[in-house]
Structures are given as structure tokens and as C-alpha cells.
Amino acid sequence: MQSLVTVRTCANYDASAVSAVLRTVVDDLGGMHRWIKPGDRVLLKPNLLKSAAPSEAVVTHPAVVEAVAALVLDCSARPFVGDSPPLGNLPRILAKSGYDPFMKRMGIQAVPFTRKRVVEFSDGRLFRRIDLAAEAFEFDAVISLPKLKTHCQMLLTLAVKNLFGTVIGTDKASWHMRSGRDADTFATALVQIYEKIHPRLSVIDGILAMEGNGPNSGQPRQLGIVAASEDAIALDSVVCRLVGFPVDALRTCVIGEQLGVGTADPDRIEVAGDGLQGLPPVKFKPPKSMTVAWNMSRLNPIRRFMENHMVIRPAIDAAACKVCGTCESHCPPHAITQVAGAMTIDRRKCISCFCCHELCSHDAIRIQQPALGRLLGYMTR
């Protein structure tokens, strides 16, 4: 299988520049009419993690979604914008994140994901059933519009991870719990979700990306690219290399290739558009939390030692914490409780999923590494 990925440069979010670049990106892949027919109802799925100004680089920029919606309208089809944000309600997030003006102007409806549908998988898959948003299956086509961000648990959140938004609300936390610290288990669930949602096209907004402790509180970083493909595994692998990480570290790419859902093999990916050659070398700051203890048995004493002395953990910054309870109610193993008016984390229960870090709106969850881990990290640099 040969996959085509296109990468184009785009300096900023000027509406006419983004519109022109998005049209070129889609044309690189054969044009929107390849996937969208007149009369189709098309679901656009951006990353809408929380209410955040576009300048924070948390949500997919509205200019990118607007440009893709315009291309859908050009096909005489009807775009919608849908998601199930882990925090807050969709209309409020759309308003605060700058989506309302273009959605009103273009007559685009919001589709909050609220109803569950049991999705079955064949014998060959690790998960035999996953509850996903029924709404995601009620359109003629889905277009995934992720934001390029680092991710505390999965290294990066790109096109495959973006579709975790089709898992409704609190079900997200139970997936983190089921997967624990095993990145490959969670990556397998993500790939299976991608397989079923089957977006016709994925377009990554990497104009203003996020590095460091993403996806919620990393640092915005100007990267100036838009990348797209029909094959989200190939797309994610190209972008992963572009920001300086080895593709093996992005487990959704490895599992996606193993399951035959897409290709992460550079020899089987053609990169079109401006390509990778003209871009300066980029080295994104990884999230601190890429734990060293994944894939080791829970009963293994070496693992216990590493957990106690090396593994990066969340810690609550009492000065910043507003005791709002959000982290407590979303912590998959119930490791966070309020004691005497302050939040505390039970380290024995914590699975280092970093849901709390992702969801805290007050930047009150710090990522801490024990001294031995810091020392070994320094020595192996």
C-alpha cells in the first residue's frame, strides 16, 4: 500500500492565506470532490479540548475549519462541526474558541456528541466492542481536523488521536483506566476507533502548534505547516518525523501499521506539496511525562522501584489550585480526593494517565520527576 501525504507551509492564520493553502493541500490529494458528493452531510471533527483562545494552540484554529467548510460547500455539500469535549459543553467552547462567527455566517450547525452506539469489531481485534458517539455515524463523510500538539500520555495528538473525541464524555476516563500505563493498549483502542470512524480526509493544523506538556498546558510554537492525507497513520508518521520524534515512539503509528490500517513506513509514503526537504530541522520539546515504565509487569519489583524513584508523576500546586474538583471527578482510578479543603493524590492508585493535567483549567497540576529519574535523564542525554 502506497500512501500520499501533503505538507504545505502557511505562515499565519490570515483567512485568505489559510483558505488558499487549504485549497492547494486538498488539490494535492486530488480535490475535495474525490470524497464529497453534492448533497452530502459532512461532519468536521476539530480538536475542541476546552474553551481556549486560538492563540493558546489548544484547539484547531477556526480559520482552518472555516477553510475546509468552504471547500465542502463548494461541492454543494453541507458541513457540520461536532465533538465531545472532555470538559465543558460544545456550544460554549465553540463560542469562546472563535468558531461562532464563521459558523453563523456559513449556516453550520454544531453537533454535540451525546448518544452512544455500540460498535463491534471482528475477531482479529483486541477490543471486540467500543461505545462511540452515534452522531459520528450519521453523516455521509467525516473529515478529521486535528491540532498538532504534544501529548503527555501518547507523545503527540494528531489525526488518529483526534478521533478519541468520538468517545463520549466520561467514557474517555474509563479508557485511560482500562489501558493503564500500557501505551500500546491505548494506542490499539485509538487505531480501532480510527478504523471505524474512517474519516475520508485528515488535515492537521500545525501553523501554531504546541510543544512541551501538551495537550493542555504546553507552549505554543510557531511551525507554519498544514499537512493532510487520506491515510491518518501515514500523515501522523510524517508529522512525527517532521517535529523531530522517532516514529516508533508514536505507538498509534506502530499499531496502525501492524494492523494494516495504514502505513508508517517512509518507503511507502509519498510526501507531496512543499514536502519535507525545504523545511528547517525542527526538534519539539517532548512532554515531561513520557513514562519510562510502560510495558513492564505491575508485580515486577524493578518496576516498583522505577515507579517510586524514576517515573514522572502529577503533583498538585496548592497555590494555583481552586479546589474545583474537576480532576477528582475525572481521575480514572479515583486517585485524587479532597482532604481538609485541599486536593491530594494517592500515588499507589495513580496510573500516570495525566487526565488531571489535561483537564485542569488552572494549570495547577505540575509534572514532577523524582531525583533519580532526573539524574538518569541527564546522564543519558
Ligand code: SF4
Ligand atoms: S488541580 Fe485543577 S482541576 Fe484539580 S481541583 Fe485544583 S484547580 Fe481543579
Ligand code: SF4
Ligand atoms: S492522579 Fe492524574 S495522572 Fe494519576 S491517575 Fe488520576 S488523573 Fe491520572
